[in-house]
Amino acid sequence: MFSTDSGESQYLQFGGEVERKRKLDRGVAVVAAGMSKFGLFKEKDSKDLLVEAFHECMSSVDKGMDPRDIDALYFGNFTNDFFVNQGHWGPIMSDLIGLVPKAATRTEGACASGALAFREGVFAIASGFYDVVLVAGAEEMSKRSTEEVTQGLALASSPYERKADFTFPGVFGATATAYFERYGATREDLMNVTIKSHNNARLNPKAHFGSSIRDIMTSKMDQARKKGEAVPKWENEKDFLGDLLVNPVVAWPMHLYDCSPISDGASCLLLVAEEMARSFTDHPLYVVGLGQGSGRGLHAKDDLTCFEATRFAAKEAYEMSGLKPEDVQICEVHDCFTIAEIVHIEDLGFFPPGEGYRAIKDGTTTLTGTKPINTSGGLKSKGHPVGATGLAQLYEIWKQLRGEAGQRQVPISDLRIGGAHNLGGTGGTCTFTILERR
Amino acid sequence: METKPFSDIAYEQFLAEEKLMGSRCKKCGAVFVPPRPICIKCYGDNIEWLEMRGSGKLCAFTCIAVGPPSMIEEGYTRENPYCSGVVELEEGARVVARIDGIDAKRPETIKIGMPLKTKFLRRGEGSLRKIILAFEPAEGIESP
Numbered sequence: 001m002f003s004t005d006s007g008e009s010q011y012l013q014f015g016g017e018v019e020r021k022r023k024l025d026r027g028v029a030v031v032a033a034g035m036s037k038f039g040l041f042k043e044k045d046s047k048d049l050l051v052e053a054f055h056e057c058m059s060s061v062d063k064g065m066d067p068r069d070i071d072a073l074y075f076g077n078f079t080n081d082f083f084v085n086q087g088h089w090g091p092i093m094s095d096l097i098g099l100v101p102k103a104a105t106r107t108e109g110a111c112a113s114g115a116l117a118f119r120e121g122v123f124a125i126a127s128g129f130y131d132v133v134l135v136a137g138a139e140e141m142s143k144r145s146t147e148e149v150t151q152g153l154a155l156a157s158s159p160y161e162r163k164a165d166f167t168f169p170g171v172f173g174a175t176a177t178a179y180f181e182r183y184g185a186t187r188e189d190l191m192n193v194t195i196k197s198h199n200n201a202r203l204n205p206k207a208h209f210g211s212s213i214r215d216i217m218t219s220k221m222d223q224a225r226k227k228g229e230a231v232p233k234w235e236n237e238k239d240f241l242g243d244l245l246v247n248p249v250v251a252w253p254m255h256l257y258d259c260s261p262i263s264d265g266a267s268c269l270l271l272v273a274e275e276m277a278r279s280f281t282d283h284p285l286y287v288v289g290l291g292q293g294s295g296r297g298l299h300a301k302d303d304l305t306c307f308e309a310t311r312f313a314a315k316e317a318y319e320m321s322g323l324k325p326e327d328v329q330i331c332e333v334h335d336c337f338t339i340a341e342i343v344h345i346e347d348l349g350f351f352p353p354g355e356g357y358r359a360i361k362d363g364t365t366t367l368t369g370t371k372p373i374n375t376s377g378g379l380k381s382k383g384h385p386v387g388a389t390g391l392a393q394l395y396e397i398w399k400q401l402r403g404e405a406g407q408r409q410v411p412i413s414d415l416r417i418g419g420a421h422n423l424g425g426t427g428g429t430c431t432f433t434i435l436e437r438r
Numbered sequence: 439m440e441t442k443p444f445s446d447i448a449y450e451q452f453l454a455e456e457k458l459m460g461s462r463c464k465k466c467g468a469v470f471v472p473p474r475p476i477c478i479k480c481y482g483d484n485i486e487w488l489e490m491r492g493s494g495k496l497c498a499f500t501c502i503a504v505g506p507p508s509m510i511e512e513g514y515t516r517e518n519p520y521c522s523g524v525v526e527l528e529e530g531a532r533v534v535a536r537i538d539g540i541d542a543k544r545p546e547t548i549k550i551g552m553p554l555k556t557k558f559l560r561r562g563e564g565s566l567r568k569i570i571l572a573f574e575p576a577e578g579i580e581s582p
Contacts, residue, residue, distance in 0.1 A: 147507055154506065159446070160472065164534040164571065165502070165509055166522045173500030174524060181498075181550040248516065252501035252545045298524050299471075299534045304498050 021319040022290075024126035027274030029284035030435060032061045033398040035391075038208045038265035038383030040142040046080060046089075047096050049266035049385075050138050054097050057134075057268045062281035070270075071130035072103040074120045076113035076137035077387035078424075082152040084140050093136065110156035111336065112424030113137060114267065114390025115292075115431040121271045122287050131276060136268035137392075139385035149262050153386070156425035158297025169251035169259055171298060171426040172337035176253050178304035179339060183354035187253055191241045192360045193338035194257045194380065200367060201377025203408035208263050208383030213237040220246065258338040263383030267391040269398070283402050289323060289419070289434030291316030295427040309430035310347040310421065317419075317432040318349070325349030328434060329412055330400055331371075332393035334423035335378040344421055345373055348432065372410045375400060390422035394433065401437045444473040444485055453569045456558040458490040460531055471531040490527050492556035493576060496549070497532060499523030501542040512561070519543060525554055525573050539574030553577070 034057030036049040058067060073094045081087040094104035107116035114137030121135040141149050153168055161171060179185060194213060201207035202215070211219070217240040224231045234240040241247050247255045270280075277284035293312030295301070301308065318324060325348060333348070335341035346356040350371055359365055365373035376382045376396035379389060397418035399405040416438070422431045442448040444461045449472040452459040461473030465482035471490060476483060502509070503519040514520045521537040538557055540548050554573035561568045 147510075150504070151506060158534075160534050162506075164522050164536055165505060165520065166500070166534060167502055167505060169504070170500040170502045170522055173502075174498040174522070177500065177550060178498035178524075249501070249503040249519065251503065252519070254500070297534070298498070299532045301532075304524060 018318050018322050018324060020322050022316065023320065024122065024287070026126045026128055028122045028125045028271055028287045029274050029277035030269050030287070030394070030398060031272050031277055031280035031284050032057045032270035033268070033395045034058070034060060035206055035267040035388075035395045036265050037206045038263045038385060038388075038392070040208075040262070041264045042142065044264065045084070046138040046140040046264075046266065047093070049140070049264060050093055050096060050136060050268070053136065053266040053268045057270055061270065062283065063279065065280060067098060069132050070099055070102070070134050071132050072105070072124060072134075073097075073099055074105050074107060074117040074124070074133065074135045076107045076109075076115070076117035076135075076390060078108060078110050078113045078139060079152050079155060080138075080140055080387070082155065083144055083149070093138070097134075099134070109429040110424030111334070111384070111386040112390055112422040112429040112431055113387045114392070115420070115422035115433065116390070116429070118269065118391060118394060118433065119290060119292065119431065122290065125271055125273050131273045133271045134268055135271060135391060136266065137387040137390060138266035139387040140264050141262045141385060142264050146262065156428065158299075158426065158428075160297050160299055161426065166298070167251055168426065169254040169337060172339050173251040173254040174298060175304060175343065176339040179343065180253070182305050183357070185342070185357040188238060189342065189357040189361060190253065190258055190338040191238050192357070193335065193341050194241060195237050196360065196366055197335065197374055197378045197380040200375055200408055201381030203367075203406070204377050204382060205406075207377045207381055208261055209377070209381045213240060213257075216240075254337055254339070260336045260379035260384040263385045265383055265385035265388045265392065267388045267395050269391055269394055283437065285398060285401055285435040285437055287433070288436045289317035289321035289432070291318075291320070291432040293430050295430065297426065306343055306347050306353065307423065307427040307430055309427050310344060310423065310432070313421075313430045313432040314348045317434050321434050323417065323434060327417055328419040329371075329415055329417050330375060330397070330410055331373055331419040331421065332376060332378070332396050333373055333421045334389070335374060335380050336384060336423065338380065340423070341374065341378065344423070348419070348421060367408060367410055372412075375405065375408050375410055390420070390431065393420035393422060394435065396420075397435050401435065442487070444475040444487075446472060449473055453558070453571060456569065458492060458533075458556055458571065460488050460490055460529070461485045462488040469529050469531045471527065471533050488529070490529055490531075490556075494525040494527040494554050494573065496537065496552045496554055496573075497524040497526050498550065499537055499545075499548055501545045501548075521548065523573070533571065536570055536572035537574070538572045
């Protein structure tokens with residue numbers, strides 16, 4: 001049979017002893033985190049949402065702090081320029097939270113803009129230049145029509161993909177067909193991702209979608225009953241997701257419930273030099289692994305069933321931390337589309353290539369599984385205000401590792417190590433960050 | 439032809455003449471479509487143009503029901519989806535292109551590995567006329 005790749009990637013070999021490479025000259029810790037509610041807010045803009053995240057962040061500093069001690073802001077935003085016709089967001093946001101005249105820098109890496117802000121903040125402290133840095137991200141997408149948002153997001157895809165009339169869901173749809181062909185997965189395996197992410201988001205009060213697929217299904221049946229209409233005969237969640245009337249094709253095999261929504265939201269984290277961390281909190285999280293990789297358009301990928309940039313980022317983060325994939329106890333991955341979650345958990349080394357969909361099917365990645373993935377609900381159900389996403393993933397790890405995730409707290413004893421994987425564009429920028437509670 | 443730079447602009451100009459052109463590194467033989475001004479395999483900069491014969495196989499595809507505004511204008515809607523895909527050329531390079539001559543409403547009939555040949559789609563009129571790279575099933579075989 002025709003092969004969809006041109007050989008094993010050099011980046012997937014995570015076995016054996018990890019050789020330590022790269023380090024921070026000065027350690028960096030996360031000592032506070034905040035996140036706005038994600039959703040569609042006609043009455044709130046990016047600034048209002050950032051204030052919401054900033055308030056929570058400041059009040060989460062266990063021992064308290066004066067915001068005037070913040071040395072600088074790094075702010076991740078993809079394309080509010082396009083969405084709300086305003087650029088130059090660094091100083092605007094900095095002024096909002098009283099940091100002017102201190103440095104404010106915007107980072108852009110499409111949907112990975114937030115993770116890039118985090119990395120810049122870490123490097124600024126590790127270099128010794130700053131001691132206390134706020135890293136934040138926001139995106140305001142709901143003020144535009146779906147067609148316009150699609151057009152805005154497409155700015156981050158490869159120019160060749162755009163010329164071939166690919167959309168974002170289309171690129172991931174093509175990835176899915178290559179994956180299906182090679183490993184025998186089917187649409188039902190994508191449905192498992194959707195069902196799991198909605199189940200988790202149901203327990204996340206800040207999530208864009210707070211209902212499980214079963215809840216949505218039951219509610220639609222109740223509505224039909226009340227209106228005296230014919231009640232759909234869905235027997236279970238997959239039956240519901242298989243109904244093209246409620247779950248139409250977007251870019252086959254991506255259907256509506258395979259795609260993350262258009263959302264508004266903001267998130268932020270407070271970073272400090274490691275030696276200062278205990279003066280902010282007795283429970284800081286330490287930045288132990290950082291990785292970032294770059295990738296190419298679909299036509300130039302060596303292997304259509306993986307993301308080279310993710311594999312590179314993972315290798316870098318494992319090498320820096322000395323950790324292996326099995327040491328990462330929970331992870332947030334960039335499930336902009338359901339197929340992406342399946343591929344990422346393979347690229348990060350959690351499961352061998354072609355085994356990711358089986359792990360999701362057998363429950364390994366649920367809240368109570370041995371490797372919980374996207375406990376927040378992920379991009380699919382928590383929402384995906386693109387510039388905020390990378391930091392919102394780290395916010396979830398912050399909550400989980402400190403035992404503050406409420407109803408969705410994973411029941412792993414001695415939970416210490418969590419990861420966050422952020423992807424920009426169609427895989428052009430990928431990051432992997434590992435945090436540890438000591 | 440030999441004097442054209444190995445650029446996206448030149449690539450598009452060739453497409454307008456219904457030619458699918460790539461670059462070949464004279465040092466290591468690596469072929470790239472669209473062309474690259476620098477060979478990223480060996481960093482050689484002695485590059486030549488190479489015309490693709492126009493046949494290949496389907497590696498991946500999607501049937502798009504919600505397209506960009508330009509496609510909606512052309513009449514591609516939820517009821518009338520179109521197909522885009524990744525094609526591996528006989529010469530080894532891969533390209534992204536529209537896939538024509540298949541039934542995008544029945545994606546289960548589109549098979550990865552199916553042989554394809556180039557077809558240049560015309561879009562727009564007069565000065566707005568554009569050629570879009572596409573492929574269709576080879577040997578005139580319609581999908582079953």
